[in-house]
Amino acid sequence: MKKILTLLMLLFLSDTAFAQRFDITANIAEIRYHGSTQTLAASQWQDVVWFSLENLNIEPTNCRKYRNKYAIAVAKGDKDALSIALAAKLAGKKVLITLDDTVRGANNESCLLQYITLL
Numbered sequence: 001m002k003k004i005l006t007l008l009m010l011l012f013l014s015d016t017a018f019a020q021r022f023d024i025t026a027n028i029a030e031i032r033y034h035g036s037t038q039t040l041a042a043s044q045w046q047d048v049v050w051f052s053l054e055n056l057n058i059e060p061t062n063c064r065k066y067r068n069k070y071a072i073a074v075a076k077g078d079k080d081a082l083s084i085a086l087a088a089k090l091a092g093k094k095v096l097i098t099l100d101d102t103v104r105g106a107n108n109e110s111c112l113l114q115y116i117t118l119l
Contacts (some may be wrong), residue, residue, distance in 0.1 A: 026053040059115035063111035073105020
């Protein structure tokens with residue numbers, strides 16, 4: 001019984017032990033919205049907003065790249081975060097992006113934005 005409990009504890013910890021927080025200073029490269037009724041991409045991309053980063057001060061180790069830039073998904077309903085990303089893009093300003101490289105967006109591929117700060 002003791003071995004089973006130890007094994008279960010190790011399995012539980014293994015999911016969280018490799019999570020890493022990244023605080024990345026970068027520029028917004030592009031912002032993309034996949035329409036809620038779009039048919040050109042897989043269905044998991046429907047109604048998903050994401051942006052890519054360029055000129056990063058550090059690179060996350062476990063996030064997806066699109067066109068050789070890291071793609072960061074924005075959770076549905078996080079319109080304020082999207083507004084900050086758009087403002088930064090239009091003003092040519094850097095942002096501070098915080099993410100956990102094990103937390104995925106709705107598409108289960110891109111890292112999910114945790115915080116965004118306009119610098």
